[in-house]
Amino acid sequence: MRYRMYGSVRKGLKIEILYGDQHVAQSPYILKGPVYHEYCDCPEEDPEIWQSIMSCPSQDPQITKDFISFPTIDLQRMLKEIPIKFSQTRGAVVHYTLLNNHVYRRSLGKYTDFKMFSDEMFLSLARKVRLPDVEFYLNVGDWPVEYRKANDTPGPIPVISWCGSVDSRDIVLPTYDVTHSTLETLRGVTNDLLSIQGNTGPFWDNKTERALFRGRDSREERLHLVKLSKENPELLDAGITGYFFFREKEKELGKVQLMGFFDFFKYKYQVNVDGTVAAYRFPYLLLGDSLVLKQDSQYYEHFYVGLKPWKHYVPVKRNLEDLLEKIKWAKVSSTTNSSSKW
Template sequence: MQRRKARAALQWAVLWHCWLLLVGSGVRSQIVNQTTIFKALLRQEEPTPPGKVEVLAYAPGFEKARTDADLAQLYRDNLGPDLAPFRRVGGIAIQEFKDFVASFNEAVPKHELGEGNAGLVVVRNGSVQVHWLRGADNHWRFACIKAAVESARSLKFPDSAFIVNIDDFPICREGRCPLPVFTNYKKWRDGGNLDTNEVLFPVFNHHYEDLYVFPWERKRPKAFMRASQQGCMPANSSRAVLAVTSEYHPRQLDLGITRIDGSDKHFLKFRFSKASFVSIEDHAKWKYLLSADGCVAQTRLVKVMLANSVVIKEESDWIEYYYRSLKPWKHYAPFRAGSDAGDQVIALVEHLEANDKKARAMAAEAQHWAYR
């Protein structure tokens, strides 16, 4: 009895101390309240739905793209628009490229949130060399490019040289890149570049080879998310808003944050409880899978599309190299960022539940597209 009373007193002391810290913090006091703290501490996670997800390299009716002709539409939707500003009669002169490489560090400042790492990739006789233009660490993205080129058996890469920005954040602002610079993420709006003009290419550490299959009728009919809250994200990011909303609506939502980084770490951990890790393949056990932006676009969008579940995706300006080929209500159900993001997702779950046949068809369309 004494131990129980002591534990209860300690819990109240911690809650009261946290409340005093949070109440006087301006904007923060508007989005934190005692109920949120109680719900975060008392939240009980449901166990992962029982059963085994099939991980398949191939299934009847699924086809992979094998040739440039198979990928022609992807190129037209994405690579073509990115390269359009750089197309010119006679191509790019070697001296022009040399001058850009020589002046790159001064001409193209790093992003205020990025580390500024960038390099010149030279492909010659099927091997890759990297010459650092800014930064000098053995970055995994360059290692992935090198492995992709040098391990290719059926493809012959032409001798070439190109500049790669390996930060998450784009850097070619205000026309500072007269020649193409390759990057993983940028902003795009109304059919044109927003702020920067890089050329997008894949994030090579994700492999989209396998299908994740779980019986539709056995999937848990909730919106599901496991994601991180990173230091470069605002405290009211879509992920944080969704995680808080999930505390209040456990019947429709299971939206969790597995890791919190950055200066808001101690503040955010009292808005919601951290969720347990769930593997990508086990995501297929939920009927609706959330994709919400992090610092930039969520890299694993295609991963969750490979599960036979409906993807509920945040509509934003951040894109990856394939995003412009995706269509709302064909490949995913859209929602917008904002304080009502959780309410939007609840409404989508209710709509999809009421239209199960259409939801299942959308999940199948997304899975076939992602596998190809």
């Protein structure tokens, strides 16, 4: 059960769960401590206490890995170089300053509209815990931006991004999609990391025994996926829901209607193919109970470091040449999806 608070309770929040007029299990439940709603400006003054209460790990493996390229940080160089490098017309970098638990920002470049997602994340944190005074740059565009190696002269500068790649040095945070859906749970969004787990479709034996893909035309391999689907409809149901990058292909490949995400899990197998960068649907697919077939990719999100092929997903070559083979294997294998156990 989930419930979104719209008011704060200092102590003694009472929760009753009834079936008819009878209490269920140990109902009523009394929460002794304070319970705050999302917009309560009630920061915990001691970050270590807050970290302990939230059961946050002391280290994150991806963050630790990302900072290997930055044994030291030259703040003055960063403040001087980044505005020059990323303030061009197509820039998508935002300069954030956290000072006295207030959030300040300055946009660099034209394409920074997605700062609304980073704003809500930092403002939410500032309402919950006193943040350290710090300055940093956040890339709100799709692609990583810092490609210099640690031994280059000059070396890389730390830029935070939502997506990383094997050849970039960006420091990766959870995507705006994950943070926004978490903050807007039970209000502005339907799909979030918990709702997916409660809407995983029919039991395994009752799911459609084909692989599914729906998405925009944001990578050429997605078009190839549709061609494979037309040639092998007994194995694969793939369709493009909107054309932007390859509009000339719409007449040939066709366009399908959008499908509700919960309906994805009526199928036994899900195909995850990159868009412009990593497909941000991936964490949601993993939380369902379908088997995920994931295209090999140079891009990654913050949690990929904890995933293992053949345990959390079935790997597929980047050009998809072995996709049909993997679907056939899945159909005759007794393996079901274990990604949601991760």
